[in-house]
Amino acid sequence: MTAVGGVSCTIDHGSFVALVGSSGSGKSTLLKMVNTLVTPSGGRVLFGGEDVTTLKQSQLRRRVGYVFQGIGLFPHFTVGENIAIGPRLAGEKLSDARIAELLTLVELEPDMASRMPDELSGGQRQRVGVARALAGDPELLIMDEPFGALDPITRDALGVKVRELHEKFGLTTIMVTHDMAEALLLADRVMVMSFGELVADETPRALLDGEGGEIAQSLVAVPRQQAERLASMERSENPA
Amino acid sequence: MSEILEILLGLGDKFAAHIVLAASAIGLGLLVALPLAVWASRSQTVARFALGFASLVQTIPALALLALFFPILLSLRAVFGEDLPTLGFLPALLALALYALLPILRNAVTAQANLDPGVLEAADGVGMTSWQKLTLVEAPLSAPFIMAGIRTASVWTIGAATLATTIGQPSLGDPIFAGLQTQNWALVVAGCIASAGLALVVDALLGIVENGFAKRNRWQYGAGIIAVGLGVVGALAYQSGGDDEDTIIIASKQFSEQYILAQLIGSQLEKAGYSVEYRDGLGSAVVHSAVASSSIDISVDYTGTIWTNELGRTDNPGREVMYQTIADWERDNTGVRVLGRLGFENAYAFAMRADRAEELGVTSLEQLVPFGPQLTVGGDPEFFERPEWIAVRDAYGMRFGETRNFSPTFMYNALRSGEADVISAYTSDGRIAADRLVVLDDPREALPSYDAMLMLSPRIAQDEGVASALEPLIGAISVEAMRESNYAVDREGEGKLSPKEAAAQLAETLDL
Numbered sequence: 001m002t003a004v005g006g007v008s009c010t011i012d013h014g015s016f017v018a019l020v021g022s023s024g025s026g027k028s029t030l031l032k033m034v035n036t037l038v039t040p041s042g043g044r045v046l047f048g049g050e051d052v053t054t055l056k057q058s059q060l061r062r063r064v065g066y067v068f069q070g071i072g073l074f075p076h077f078t079v080g081e082n083i084a085i086g087p088r089l090a091g092e093k094l095s096d097a098r099i100a101e102l103l104t105l106v107e108l109e110p111d112m113a114s115r116m117p118d119e120l121s122g123g124q125r126q127r128v129g130v131a132r133a134l135a136g137d138p139e140l141l142i143m144d145e146p147f148g149a150l151d152p153i154t155r156d157a158l159g160v161k162v163r164e165l166h167e168k169f170g171l172t173t174i175m176v177t178h179d180m181a182e183a184l185l186l187a188d189r190v191m192v193m194s195f196g197e198l199v200a201d202e203t204p205r206a207l208l209d210g211e212g213g214e215i216a217q218s219l220v221a222v223p224r225q226q227a228e229r230l231a232s233m234e235r236s237e238n239p240a
Numbered sequence: 241m242s243e244i245l246e247i248l249l250g251l252g253d254k255f256a257a258h259i260v261l262a263a264s265a266i267g268l269g270l271l272v273a274l275p276l277a278v279w280a281s282r283s284q285t286v287a288r289f290a291l292g293f294a295s296l297v298q299t300i301p302a303l304a305l306l307a308l309f310f311p312i313l314l315s316l317r318a319v320f321g322e323d324l325p326t327l328g329f330l331p332a333l334l335a336l337a338l339y340a341l342l343p344i345l346r347n348a349v350t351a352q353a354n355l356d357p358g359v360l361e362a363a364d365g366v367g368m369t370s371w372q373k374l375t376l377v378e379a380p381l382s383a384p385f386i387m388a389g390i391r392t393a394s395v396w397t398i399g400a401a402t403l404a405t406t407i408g409q410p411s412l413g414d415p416i417f418a419g420l421q422t423q424n425w426a427l428v429v430a431g432c433i434a435s436a437g438l439a440l441v442v443d444a445l446l447g448i449v450e451n452g453f454a455k456r457n458r459w460q461y462g463a464g465i466i467a468v469g470l471g472v473v474g475a476l477a478y479q480s481g482g483d484d485e486d487t488i489i490i491a492s493k494q495f496s497e498q499y500i501l502a503q504l505i506g507s508q509l510e511k512a513g514y515s516v517e518y519r520d521g522l523g524s525a526v527v528h529s530a531v532a533s534s535s536i537d538i539s540v541d542y543t544g545t546i547w548t549n550e551l552g553r554t555d556n557p558g559r560e561v562m563y564q565t566i567a568d569w570e571r572d573n574t575g576v577r578v579l580g581r582l583g584f585e586n587a588y589a590f591a592m593r594a595d596r597a598e599e600l601g602v603t604s605l606e607q608l609v610p611f612g613p614q615l616t617v618g619g620d621p622e623f624f625e626r627p628e629w630i631a632v633r634d635a636y637g638m639r640f641g642e643t644r645n646f647s648p649t650f651m652y653n654a655l656r657s658g659e660a661d662v663i664s665a666y667t668s669d670g671r672i673a674a675d676r677l678v679v680l681d682d683p684r685e686a687l688p689s690y691d692a693m694l695m696l697s698p699r700i701a702q703d704e705g706v707a708s709a710l711e712p713l714i715g716a717i718s719v720e721a722m723r724e725s726n727y728a729v730d731r732e733g734e735g736k737l738s739p740k741e742a743a744a745q746l747a748e749t750l751d752l
Contacts, residue, residue, distance in 0.1 A: 035365065037361070037364055037365065057367065057369075058367040058369065059367075060367070061364075061365065061366060061367030062367055066362075066365035066366070068358075068361065068362075068365065070356075070357065070358025070359075070361055070362070071358060071362070072356070072358035072359045072360075072361050072362025072363075072365070073359075073362070074359060074362070074363075074376075074377060075356075075359065075381070076380050076381060076456055085366050086366045086367060089366065089367055089368060089372060090367075132366070
């Protein structure tokens with residue numbers, strides 16, 4: 001069985017790409033090939049022109065920040081130690097000021113650095129997860145369903161925050177999500193996957209204009225219909 | 241109570257030996273189990289195989305596992321040379337380490353399997369190498385569970401280490417086994433208190449460490465580890481006090497007569513200026529191999545035992561021929577020097593309570609035959625497998641209604657309480673006279689002789705100093721004297737002596 005096949009694309013420096021598809025479409029597998037958590041049996045992933053499998057793994061993973069649904073904060077490390085782990089593995093010590101700065105970037109109090117992960121809420125934990133991914137000054141941020149387990153309000157706020165950080169640091173970002181609305185609202189470019197293949201690669205504008213083919217459009221239809229139904233409910237309750 | 245306290249205070253060397261043995265076994269168990277657990281967490285096949293093996297080992301009774309290492313090490317001498325010890329510390333260490341494997345391994349594997357997959361993914365995601373992942377993430381998160389496994393292993397090992405006595409390794413089992421055989425309950429209780437107390441203290445200390453790991457409190461687990469470490473170092477320091485090359489090791493099997501004779505031999509040698517050490521309570525099966533391999537130096541063995549077990553003979557050529565044949569065989573085959581016979585026999589014989597024998601009107605095995613099917617016969621655990629029983633059975637056509645096994649001490653109690661009608665008694669046993677038992681005649685001479693012999697290991701076979709120190713014992717001990725001495729140790733209440741006291745009394749009777 002082939003999880004991912006027939007995918008060929010180039011992602012420009014500085015772009016924010018959403019990778020959308022239903023469960024089992026291969027989007028997470030494709031994403032994990034970028035930081036070699038998954039090694040493909042065929043094909044290559046080039047990062048800045050170099051094959052990722054030839055790069056030193058620890059170096060590669062420092063240059064690629066990784067945020068995922070499971071968050072995976074180390075429960076025996078403080079928040080500060082969690083944020084500092086990447087640089088620590090590379091033999092650098094992150095200063096307290098830098099940790100405070102990173103916490104502020106994700107809108108957490110700097111004094112949270114000394115807390116343990118189990119004292120935080122789910123949203124706070126994922127903010128720490130984002131701060132950890134940014135700690136090594138990555139060029140590329142890859143995110144696998146980063147907000148999947150969060151409540152809608154937290155999810156929305158964090159999405160906006162990540163987009164803002166993306167702009168601020170001139171990052172290149174790839175986000176895997178099954179939520180087309182989130183993709184349309186955050187990304188510059190939306191790629192749709194189905195059964196391991198790339199079936200659409202469009203801007204949000206073009207998708208809303210009906211481009212991208214049947215599968216992409218069936219995914220766009222869901223949030224669109226939801227929005228229309230909400231709008232019509234609003235109209236019927238306010239006849240004036 | 242004060243008696244138990246006194247014994248406890250005298251257990252210092254056994255206590256130290258016990259701690260060193262148990263700690264070494266757990267240490268070795270850890271050395272094997274932890275890398276194995278890491279490997280198992282990366283391979284399903286290894287996990288299944290390792291856990292399966294450890295569980296299998298666990299199903300072997302500890303006593304059997306300890307005993308099995310004797311033949312295993314003996315055969316390994318072909319590889320490692322004749323200096324490989326086959327008794328004492330090494331086999332005890334290996335058996336107990338194997339035993340400690342399962343709880344440590346199982347907890348470590350379970351802990352690894354239950355680690356949050358998100359945390360492991362994050363470890364890879366931030367760029368940890370597999371060594372960094374192990375040391376920074378997997379090990380600290382598994383530590384409390386592994387510690388719980390080590391606690392279980394420690395309690396088991398400290399308990400099982402008492403059985404090391406049977407393969408000649410001093411431990412807190414020494415007073416327990418000696419006490420059981422001589423019905424000296426104070427010894428048994430003292431041994432139990434010491435080993436259970438040790439287990440409780442170690443469990444509590446390791447509990448502190450486990451808790452410290454769980455709460456990630458460095459001071460707490462540090463203090464626990466230091467306390468355990470100090471205990472082990474203390475025991476090692478205590479132990480390294482004695483021990484020198486010239487010490488002569490005297491073994492005894494697990495019954496009173498052997499304890500007494502070992503003490504008697506020891507005091508003779510000490511008078512002659514030798515330093516001696518005792519290996520009490522060895523399993524009967526290992527004693528001969530132990531003396532032949534010079535793991536021990538002196539033992540008292542019996543012609544009938546060697547005849548069947550070592551020479552593999554089932555015939556009965558008579559007392560004198562049997563002894564000469566054995567002495568020659570040992571000299572030619574094992575290098576063991578049979579110094580001579582002590583003078584008495586400890587043969588198998590069938591005994592009954594006097595009133596019961598009178599009631600049935602029997603004085604010999606022949607007369608007992610018709611009553612057999614209505615009677616219960618008691619024997620020591622090996623008796624009904626032995627050629628003596630088969631010989632009697634075949635010579636007389638003897639059939640009993642029920643056969644039961646008892647440890648030698650309890651056999652006489654069974655006779656007294658009527659749980660057995662006839663027992664396989666030993667002719668030198670003091671309880672024959674004390675309980676006024678009737679020893680049934682053996683008109684067809686089915687039962688072979690069991691002359692007690694002094695056996696010297698090849699290491700000291702040519703030591704004429706030893707030989708001349710023990711010369712006065714040859715042919716000196718009558719069966720009556722031995723019975724009296726045995727009874728003094730086996731009896732209860734007033735007049736009960738320790739093996740050492742009985743040996744001193746026997747020496748006095750013999751004018752030594």
